[in-house]
Amino acid sequence: MSTQDRRGGLLGQVDWVLIGIYLTLALIGWMHVWSAVPNQERVSPFDVSSEAGKQFAWLLICLLVGAALLLSDTNLFYAFRWPFFGIGVALLLLVLVIGQEVGGNKSWIVLNSFIKIQPSEFAKYVTALALAGYLSTPLHLSPPAGRWPTLFWIFLAPITLILSITDLLLGQGLQMKRVVYWLKAFAIIGIPAVLVLAEKDTGSTLVYAAFVLAMFRFGLYLLLLYLGIILAFLFLTSLLIQPWILILGLVLVSIAIWLLILERSRKAILPMGFFLVLLSGFTLGGRWVFDHVLMPHQRTRIMVLFNPDLDPKGSGWNVNNSKMAIGSGSWFGKGFLNGTLTQLKFVPKQHTDFIFSAIGEQWGLLGTTVVILLFLTLMMRLILRAEMQRSPFAKAFGYIVACVLFFHFFMNIGTTIGLAPAVGVPLPFISYGGSSLLGFTLLLFTFIKLDAHNLEVLR
Amino acid sequence: MENRQRIYLVLIVLVGLIFWVRLFFLQGLDDRFKLAADTYSIRRLVNQPLRGNIFDRKGRVLATNDFAFDLMVIPLETKEMDTLALAALTEVPIEEVRKAWEKVNKNIEKKRRFKKQPQPLIRDLSQKSIAAFQEKMYRFPGLYVEKRSVRRYPEPHAAHALGYAREADASVLEKDAYYQPGDYVGVAGIERAYETYLRGIKGVRKVYVDVRNNEKGSYMDGLYDTLPVPGADLMSTLDIELQKYAELLMQGKRGAIVAIEPATGEILVLVSSPSYDPNWMVGRNLRQHYGALILDPAKPMLNRAVMDGYPPGSTFKVMNAMLGLQAGVINPATVVPCGGGFRLSAAHTVGCHGHPNADLRFSITTSCNAYYCHVFNELTKTNSSPRQAYKDWYLGAQRFGFGTKLGTDIPEAKSGLLPSPEYYDRMHGLGKWRGLTIISLGIGQGELKANALHIANLAAIIANRGYFISPHLGKALNGKPMPDTLFKHNYTRVDTAHFQIAWEGMYGAVHKPGGTAKIARLDSIAVYGKTGTAQNPHGKDHSVFMAFAPSKSPKIAIGVFVENGGFGATYAAPIASLIIEKYLTDTITRAGLEERLLKTRLE
């Protein structure tokens, strides 16, 4: 659909495809929260004493919020990004003081028995606004580096080091301006991330990695992305085979690349040697961190990926039961409200982190394919629309929304089918939970609003 | 820069594809999970471990397990409960079935987690009822039969020492998440003290169950199953034969007996009379007997051997003698003129019976009141302030175990009462009391409270010449002795040499002219004893006696209280003497004495 097709007032400018997918996913979520209860205990899906009823109430609230966003002033988001960010950080600090523990992490503010909110969901939204605002001023237009407080450097010392080295390796000599530009972006992400980590909410902390993913579109060294992928691969392999065998393999591959691809270039020896040392160091260090720093339960979460039977009564139990529920759905599922395994809660957190298994059991491969296709369409459309934005702010924001959704999609569904470690993140729009639904609604509808005004933005 | 858009699109499609391929294998091709598709549910069954047996010190069985069959229910899986049909099938009264089902529903209202948990509906069904039910079991979804072990006590004795284990009630379930409805838990005595060893570790079995309530084999080939670990076998320190004899002697009398092996602190006998059959606390018996036991004015459930108790009477004098020697206020040659008592003031005298003037040894033998009022008076004025002096005495008496629980493993143990200086501050006012105000402590009366365990322990201290090992009932777990650290050595800080005079005085009390306990005398064995009388403001005084024997490394120390028994020599001393004789020689030479005691009814 080209931009010319969308005429008329606000309603004509709004991307109805995104809204349609949003509504579809939210309704799927609501119905499956309702389905994942033993048949004898199930009440009306509108009964607010039940999880499904609460989810419906939240959905209505979210639709109101979405409508309010669409009717608001489009300049509001950019103009108030810093006050919003300030409120978000303040709420995170507040939760550290008065927060209550729900399910292992202290990230909830409990208002009463019906309403408890998770400020980390709101923080995600305001961080997206702040980062998009920051990225909307590209590197070549950004002010000179200037002086920054020592604390800032110490706080970000490891990132500074990595960025500086990467910048140096790119061959044009170290450009401090470039390093500082990205450093500030990391600082915007780092502040809420550290606060969320202090709440012991691993899943919500890792979500901030999604912001980094979005930054690559705006010029962050791609080398880091590739390096990240290689390092993740090395780390997981180092858990399976002896690290020194892995290093030996790295050396052989490097020599082969140098001989065959780089044609014995003398200039390449230094950077290649550097990478070799870096990767070897990481392999050994990663293994050491795994063995000595991670808590035993975090270790099993990762090892269970390779061997679900390793911890059959702990994290392996969850994942195995989830896989069994999904697998038992077969091609077309057992039918709606016939998901016996997910109803009896053999999978813990059935409503939240493992809602996908309820869909898999009741609708089989047919249902899971539909959900995956809906998510792929949503994320790809976001990327395509974001790329078309004339406002750099809207563009950056669109990429961030897509990346956050992608991260949740990857970690959540990956966990339920045993392809990602169980860190505990909700499936956007589908998982039970008002705060998370509201958070994703804010993200998506803000972009839809910005997108609706794309034609008004003057080049 | 624009082509970086492609990286994102590729990444999204790639992950989507990987997920879809994985789901295609998981849902489409893999057959492993198809079995689960046909089944109704997975049931988590708890494999109850056998509770550990309890033996006496010679390996005779005191507590073991029998089997019973229970009808279990998982409320979540039941729809309509046809109580009428169930009652007809199992031949259990309809009222009982209805009440049981109501009780289950009440439990669920309290705690929702119980809804998914198997719990007993009707307990102790007969084999016939079980067979009838199992034929029609498909009509009752959520119901099934479970074989369960029940506690049995082959010897109907030592109820207070053994305690009992019974079904965990609401308060236990509330406090400890380990227990589920229907689990057994030790609530008194050894069963309670060693609960964590005796109960073992529960096993878990997960089975597939189809819509018709039939087991369809074990889930994932038993990968998630764990075997129950049976509870540890506990050897107790009790000597059940001696215990039976002691209980026999106490028939018709209220009171308590404790016998200890001085060198080890092992409790050989622990009698609280009247008693009950520990089997009454189990299963259907409980409903029959519990009410009556609770309402009985003689309080058979009360463990008199370790309750707060009564004044220790003259047995206490031996301790005061030791504290006096250690403090240097008397020596063995100190003679206190008696002349019928100790004059407190012109108007008040602590009376004594007529006897020749006594030195320390003879004061124990003849139990002279004047002597010990003198000792206590001297002790409480040696220091600058009477309160400080009393505090020194108080700490000394505490090291003899009075006012403490002695570090015993008996859960019901009470510390009795050894009044602290603060106690008297509250009673008389700070600075308004001195040794003479509370002189009755010198002769073991007044506010003091001690039980048979305290008295037997005092005898053990004297037998050991200055120390005791915390008296206890647990001897070995699974054949391995209890760790030594569990029951510690407690030192009185009175020199070993001082105890010689206590031995001689107590020997005299049994064997010498002027002795108060000559009734306890045995021809073949030296018995060291001390009588006492506990003043009882509510009725006839209580009879107290402590003793140990023989002279070469004493094997038994004993403390006896007989309520309303009068002087110590009347009942407590002969009972102790018979038990000592039985334990050391395994024969009874004084049939007449035994018969007189057996016939005595003091109730």
Ligand SMILES: [Zn+2]
């Ligand atoms: Zn006298």
